[in-house]
Structures are given as structure tokens and as C-alpha cells.
Amino acid sequence: MATIPPTMRALAIPSFGKPSTYGLANVPTPQITQPDEVLIKIHAAGVNPIDTKVAEGALKMAHKYTFPLVLGHDAAGTIVAVGSAVNSLKVGDQVFTRVPIHDAGTMAEYCLSTASATALKPEFMSFADAASIPLVGLTVLQVIRRAETQLGGLKGKTAYVPGGLSGVGSVAVQLLKNVFGVKKVITTLSTGKMERAKDLFKGGEGEVVYIDYTKENVSSAIGAGNVDFMFDTMNGAIESLPLIRKGGVIVSISRTPSGEELKKKFGSPPWFMVVVLNLMDQVTKWRAGRNGVNYSYLWMEADAKGLDDLGRWVGEGKLKPLVGRTAKLEDEAAVKSGYEEVYSAKGGVGKFVVEVI
DSSP states (O other): OOOOSEEEEEEESSOOGGGGGOOEEEEEEOOSSTTEEEEEEEEEEOOHHHHHHHHHTTTTSSSOOOOHHHHHHEEEEEEEOOOOOOSSSOOOOOEEEOOOOOOOOOOOEEEEEEGGGEOOOOOOOOOOHHHHHHHHHHHHHHHHHHHHHHHTTTTTOOEEESOOTTTTHHOOOHHHHSSSOEEEEEEOGGGGGGHHHHHHHHHSSEEEEEEEETSSSSHHHTTTTOEEEEEEEEHHHHHGGGGGGEEEEESSSSSOHHHHHHHHHOOOOHHHHHHHHHHHHHHHHHHHHTTOOOEEEOOOOOOOOHHHHHHHHHHHTTTOEEHHHHHHTTTTHHHHHHHHHHHTTTTTOOOEEOOOO
């Protein structure tokens, strides 16, 4: 068994702040305390917008954070220890995971996860590609499956996914057309990203319609009532209601969750926050319902089975991971620059991945 050091190198922020304030530090290596946990030596860790929001303090009213705070929710690496109840995984297995909320902290040399949130990494997949998949891949998969259930199937339908070369958007377009049988996927891009998107999404099933939002009015280009399912990736649900047919579906990951959803995730946020968020959620659903549209917000759940599915689709050529930028953990300037790109949501393509080994 590999020797596990008492401390590790990590991107551990001393207080809430923007990427310019992030820094590397030595922190205690996490230890297994629960029977279903696994300890992973991290080879690569994926960066998501939620990481910069946590770092800025956007969720501090809902959840108590302690400092230094290690960022990150996605990781790919090698298991070095397992809890007493873990039978599906063993020391030496190469895995990828979106860790549960309470185990967040993957931008480091080691992290904890659970067996139910961790899947074997396919042999053909690099650690960087594997680390780019979990949070965005599971989010997309769970959103699409909800829409599929609500619409009674997606085959032959038209879907709208803003931001086709974002981390979430690139996965969504591919799964909708190559796995779930959508007839047409409409997506928005800037001029400079158009050719790369056409290369990534070529082949497979289903048509992709590209709209250059810098040159065209998106609503006019799509037309009223022409969309069955909108994947709200950019907080545009309300503005896009006229585009959705009656009986259509919007599933959002960018509008405000309800207070009940926040309680489920974080335990006991302040009561007034629960009340305000519930009210906002009800208003959004009422506005959508008035247009004959089924609106809901989805907060992704960690899921090893979903990771297995995503890995299989990569192997079948139905999903190509899109890593847009990488940096070594020890290169603090490059890491900060990558996080700044994610934070600003401008210019980036695909996922930013930090290589630890």
C-alpha cells in the first residue's frame, strides 16, 4: 500500500475572494472516517463555474465553510485507501468522480469521495479527459433525462442549448443528438467558435443549427413556438419563453433554486433565504405555466452509474470530452489565469483542467 503523507499541496484559499486571491498551501491530507468512503490520489481535477462562486462566497449564507478552503468537485486519479464497507472499488483502481458536497476539495493531491459517487475510469480515457466529465456530464445527463420523462421521450424533438462550446453546452449538444435521438439541436456561439463547434459536432445523429449571437437576433432566428425542450444554461429561461411550444419543457441549472432544494443540499440555510427563494421559484414557475411551459430547476446529484454511462458513450464515440485548457497545479500563475477565465465566463472553450501529477 502506498504511503499517504500527513499533509498535501492544494489550492486552498485563505478567505472568500476572486481568482486573483487564490494561492497554494500545504494542508492536512483527508482521512477516511466513514465506511463508504474512498481516498483518491488525484492525477487531474476539473474546474467548474460553481467553484469560483463558492470561492467568492455566493453560498456562504447557505453553508458554513471553514478556511483554508480547498476548491474543486471533480477529480480523476487512483484509489489509495477504501472504507470498510466498500466492495465495488479497491486500492489501485483508476477512477473518476464528482465528489459529494461534504467532500468538496479536489484541487489537491488527495481527496475523499464515496463509492456511490465514484466510477472506474475507462482505460482508453486520459486522466485530464476523465476529470473534465463528472459535474458537467452528470448535470447534462440528469437534465436531459428529466426532460425526456416530462415530454414522454425526446426522439424527433427540437432542443435549444445556449452556449454550445461551454463545458455543459458541448456535452449537452452531443448527448441530445447522439444518444437521445433529438431531431434538431439549436445552439448559440460567437463567430470565433463556430468552426470548432462544427468540427466537434459533426457526424452522428441529429441536426445542429448554429446561431452566431454576435450577428443575429437569437429569438428571431429560432422563431416562436419552435422549441420542445430548452436547457437553460445561461439564465435565459424567462426571456426564452416565447420560443417554447405549449407543453414544452425548460430545465434550468442557472436560475435560482428553490429554498427547499437549498435545504436538501446544505441542511439549514437561514429561514428568510428559504422563504425568498421559494417565492422566486414560484414566480418563475407561474410565468412559465402561464405560457403553457413546464419549468423546473435541477441540482445535480453525484452518481457512479451515470459516470459509467458517460464513459461508455465516450468509448462508443458518441461523446467527445472537450478540454480547452490545462495547467499544472504547481504553476500558480497559470492556475489563477485558468480560474479567471472560468470566473469571467468569457473566451473559454470546454473545460479547464488542472493536472496534479
